[in-house]
Amino acid sequence: MKLLICDHEGNLVELNDVSEPTLMLAIRGAGLNLTAQCGGCASCGTCHVYVDDAWQGKLKPASDSEDAMLDVVEQRRENSRLSCQIELTKDLDGLTVILAPGSEFA
Numbered sequence: 001m002k003l004l005i006c007d008h009e010g011n012l013v014e015l016n017d018v019s020e021p022t023l024m025l026a027i028r029g030a031g032l033n034l035t036a037q038c039g040g041c042a043s044c045g046t047c048h049v050y051v052d053d054a055w056q057g058k059l060k061p062a063s064d065s066e067d068a069m070l071d072v073v074e075q076r077r078e079n080s081r082l083s084c085q086i087e088l089t090k091d092l093d094g095l096t097v098i099l100a101p102g103s104e105f106a
């Protein structure tokens with residue numbers, strides 16, 4: 001599957017042949033700058049991304065724990081998600097996200 005990631009510098013990076021189970025692992029696996037400090041437990045908020053509007057309806061809603069974590073991230077928006085909580089299923093082929101402020105390595 002393919003993903004399009006807009007990095008913290010505004011570059012659009014295309015990831016092809018992605019096979020990782022979650023968006024966070026795919027972004028990290030490609031060597032992009034994403035802290036993801038807790039390793040995917042929805043407890044750090046440093047894997048925060050903004051999901052392109054066209055993809056909003058294809059994602060499962062955030063769980064209560066994801067929603068609570070998003071309440072404390074920097075600059076939450078309506079399209080904010082934790083990339084570690086997005087499972088990469090076939091219907092997300094082409095998913096496009098922006099790496100949010102505060103998710104880069106300090």
Ligand code: FES
Pocket residue numbers: 024036037038039040041042043044045046047069082083084085
């Ligand atoms: S990696 Fe920590 S919340 Fe996603």
